[in-house]
Amino acid sequence: MISKETIMESAFAIFARNGIKGVSMDDIARELKISKKTLYGYFSGKRQLSYQTFEYKYSALLDRIEKIVTCVPNPLIAFVFSVVENIRFSCAIEAESLKEIRENEYLRPFFYSAKPKVDSLSKELMDKVVEMGYIQNSKSNEIVIALLKEQLKDVHSFREAEVFPTALCLDTVITLLMGVCTPVGREVLEELKTNYT
Numbered sequence: 001m002i003s004k005e006t007i008m009e010s011a012f013a014i015f016a017r018n019g020i021k022g023v024s025m026d027d028i029a030r031e032l033k034i035s036k037k038t039l040y041g042y043f044s045g046k047r048q049l050s051y052q053t054f055e056y057k058y059s060a061l062l063d064r065i066e067k068i069v070t071c072v073p074n075p076l077i078a079f080v081f082s083v084v085e086n087i088r089f090s091c092a093i094e095a096e097s098l099k100e101i102r103e104n105e106y107l108r109p110f111f112y113s114a115k116p117k118v119d120s121l122s123k124e125l126m127d128k129v130v131e132m133g134y135i136q137n138s139k140s141n142e143i144v145i146a147l148l149k150e151q152l153k154d155v156h157s158f159r160e161a162e163v164f165p166t167a168l169c170l171d172t173v174i175t176l177l178m179g180v181c182t183p184v185g186r187e188v189l190e191e192l193k194t195n196y197t
Contacts, residue, residue: 001038002032004042006032006164007032007039007043008053008057010032010055011028011049011050011055012053012054012056012092013092014028015053015054015097016092016093016098016102017097019094019097019101020046020095020107025039025043025045028100029085043082050104050107054107054111054121057089058089061086062114062117062118063086064085065082065085065118066121068082069121069124075125075128075129075132075134076132076134076135076177076188076189077186077192078125078151079122079126079177079195082121082122082125083173084166084169084170084173087169088166088169090104091159104123112173129170133178133182133184133185134184134185134188135177135181135182135185135186136180166196167196170192170193174193176191
């Protein structure tokens with residue numbers, strides 16, 4: 001018997017590729033090679049399926065970021081890896097589908113309620129990065145956030161790869177951060193770059 005999680009993983013890939021409007025419950029059942037009865041046994045309809053799917057995937061993203069924050073002792077390195085996770089999540093969704101999904105009337109409230117959680121974790125990390133002297137001041141912190149938001153808007157080069165290019169993504173994030181780091185911060189990033197790219 002197929003699990004609810006397996007259905008949501010597959011549905012995420014389908015929605016990410018085709019958007020929500022372009023997908024029916026029939027399409028999902030067909031792609032999963034299950035009966036509509038099985039699919040409707042888990043979800044009352046496409047609305048519930050799409051909401052629970054994005055909630056499930058976004059929750060997994062938050063769990064990964066929280067794990068990075070708690071397990072990686074250096075906040076600058078933790079920040080780099082959390083940004084890479086955010087980019088990886090964004091890249092899993094085709095650009096047109098992402099726009100449609102974010103504008104979807106019943107998913108929009110979910111995205112707006114979930115975003116502050118990620119922002120809070122990022123701010124917590126950046127405050128530690130500034131406190132430890134890796135970035136000179138909070139103005140640099142604002143520049144970093146602005147640069148990274150710009151980078152996230154244009155992830156086409158990462159999206160086009162068949163397999164997510166972790167090393168290239170790490171290199172891009174590190175390069176962006178180099179410009180605002182102190183010498184100590186640049187040293188940490190150079191070591192990270194040497195070890196992971």
